[in-house]
Amino acid sequence: MPVKNIKPTNVNLKKHAVTPLASWLIQVAETRDVLTYGEAKLRVEQEHNFSTIFSPKMGFPAGEVMNRILEEYPDAPLLNVLLVKQEDKMPGDGAGWYLSNHFKKPFLAVKGARKKHRKLWKECFEEAAEEVYAYDEWPKVFKKVFGTTYHPRTPLDETGADPPEKDGLPRWGRAGEGPNHKALRLWVMNNPDKVRPKARGVRAQTEVDLLSGDRVDVVYYCEDRTITLEVKSSDSNYDDLKRGIYQCIKHREVQKAMDARSEAPVEAVLVTEEDLPGYLKSLVKLHKIIHVKAPAKGKR
Numbered sequence: 001m002p003v004k005n006i007k008p009t010n011v012n013l014k015k016h017a018v019t020p021l022a023s024w025l026i027q028v029a030e031t032r033d034v035l036t037y038g039e040a041k042l043r044v045e046q047e048h049n050f051s052t053i054f055s056p057k058m059g060f061p062a063g064e065v066m067n068r069i070l071e072e073y074p075d076a077p078l079l080n081v082l083l084v085k086q087e088d089k090m091p092g093d094g095a096g097w098y099l100s101n102h103f104k105k106p107f108l109a110v111k112g113a114r115k116k117h118r119k120l121w122k123e124c125f126e127e128a129a130e131e132v133y134a135y136d137e138w139p140k141v142f143k144k145v146f147g148t149t150y151h152p153r154t155p156l157d158e159t160g161a162d163p164p165e166k167d168g169l170p171r172w173g174r175a176g177e178g179p180n181h182k183a184l185r186l187w188v189m190n191n192p193d194k195v196r197p198k199a200r201g202v203r204a205q206t207e208v209d210l211l212s213g214d215r216v217d218v219v220y221y222c223e224d225r226t227i228t229l230e231v232k233s234s235d236s237n238y239d240d241l242k243r244g245i246y247q248c249i250k251h252r253e254v255q256k257a258m259d260a261r262s263e264a265p266v267e268a269v270l271v272t273e274e275d276l277p278g279y280l281k282s283l284v285k286l287h288k289i290i291h292v293k294a295p296a297k298g299k300r
Contacts, residue, residue: 005049005050005051006048006049006050006051007050007051008044008050008051008052008053008054008057010060012050013044013057013060013061013064014060014061014064016044016048016050017044017048017050017058017061018061018064018065018068018146019146019148020043020044020047020048021040021044021058021061021062021065021083022065022068022069022079022142022145022146023142023146023150023151023152024040024043025062025065025079025080025082025083026079026138026139026142026150027152028082029079029082029132029133029135029138030138030152032133033082034082034083034084034089034129035082035083035084036083036084036085036086036279037055037056037058037059037083037084037085037086037092038055038086038277038278038279039238039279040055040058040062040083041053041054041055041057041058042238042277044058046238056092058083059083059092059094059095060094062080062083062094063080063094063098065079065080066078066079066080066098068145068146069141069145071145072141072144072145073141073144073145076135076141077128077131077132077134077135078095078098078099078102078128078131078132079132079138080095080098081095081098081099081125081128081129081132082129082132086279086282086283087282090114090121090122090125091125092114093111093112093113093114095125096108096109096110096113096114096121097109099121099124099125099128102124102128103124103127103128105120105124108120108121108124138150178233178235180233180234180235180273181231181232181233181235183233183297184231184232184233184271184273184294185206185207185217185218185231186206187294187300188206188217188218188229188231188271188294189204189205189206189218190204191300192204192220194295195220195229195269195271195292195294196220196227196267196269196290196292198222199220199222199227202220202221202222202223203220203221204218204219204220204221205218205219205221206218206219210251210254210255210258211254211257211258212250212254214247214250214251214254216228216229216230216251216255217229217230217231218231219255224265225265225266225267226255226259226264226265226266226267227266227267227268227269228248228251228252228255228266228267228268228269229268229269229270229271230244230247230248230251230268230269230270230271231270231271231272232244232270232271232272232273233272233273234273234274236272236274238277238280241272241274241276241277241280242280242283244270244272245270245280245283245284245287245289248268248269248270248287248289249268249287249289251268252266252267252268252289267290268287268288268289268290269289269290269291269292270284270289270290270291270292271291271292271293271294272291272292272293272294273293273294273296273297274293275293276291
C-alpha cells in the first residue's frame with residue numbers, strides 16, 4: 001500500500017519524483033511537446049501520493065533530473081528545459097544555470113536573466129529544445145541514469161484497470177462507447193441552443209467523418225459558420241481532457257480545409273461535464289477554443 005500524502009520536501013521529491021519526472025520529460029521530448037509545471041505537479045500529486053505541491057517547486061526535481069544525466073552524459077541535451085511555465089511556454093529561472101553553461105553565456109545564470117534578456121533566453125531555449133527533440137538516445141540514457149527501463153506513460157493505472165475514456169471508447173479491448181459519453185454526445189446533438197445559444201434550430205449531426213479519417217462527436221451546420229464539437233464526459237481524466245483540446249484544434253483545421261470557401265468560419269467547442277483545471281483553461285484560451293460545461297444530468 002503506497003504511503004499517502006507525502007510532503008513535498010526536497011528530500012521526498014528527490015526520492016519519489018525525479019525518476020517519474022525524467023520519464024515524462026522524455027515522453028514529451030519524443031512527441032515534440034513540453035510539460036508545464038502545473039501538469040507535472042498534478043501528476044506527482046495524483047500518481048505518487050504527494051500532498052499539495054506549489055508548482056514552481058517542480059523546478060527542484062527537474063534540476064535533479066538534469067544533474068544526474070550530466071554526471072553520466074556531460075554532453076547530453078538539456079532535457080529539463082522542457083519543463084515550462086504555462087503562460088509563455090519557456091522554462092523558469094532555475095534553467096538559467098544550465099543554459100548558461102551549455103551555450104557559454106554566463107549572464108544567463110544571473111538572477112533575473114529570464115526577464116532582462118528575454119529575447120536571448122527564448123533563442124537559447126528554442127535551440128536547446130530542438131537538441132532535445134533531435135536526440136534519439138533518451139531510452140538508453142534513462143536506463144543508465146535511473147536504473148530502470150523507460151516506458152512511455154499511458155492512462156493505464158498501476159492496478160491495471162481500464163483507463164478513463166478516450167473518445168468515449170475504452171483503450172484496452174472492450175468494444176463499444178461508454179454510456180456516459182454517449183448520453184452527453186446525444187444531448188449535445190439534440191440541444192444546440194443550450195450549447196451555443198445562437199445555434200437554435202440549426203442542423204446538427206453526430207459522429208461526422210472528416211476527410212482526415214477523424215470522427216467528430218457533433219457538428220452544427222449554422223448559416224454563417226460550422227461548429228465542431230468534442231465531448232468529454234465525467235469519465236474523462238486529465239489526460240483525456242487535454243487530448244480533447246488538441247482534437248478540437250485538429251477537427252477545426254480539417255473542417256476549414258474541407259470547406260470550399262477560402263474564408264470558411266469554423267468554431268471549435270469542447271463540451272465537458274466537469275470543470276477544467278486552470279492550466280487547461282489557459283490552453284483552451286490560447287487556442288481560441290470555446291469551452292462549455294454541460295448542465296448536471298438531472299437538470300438537462
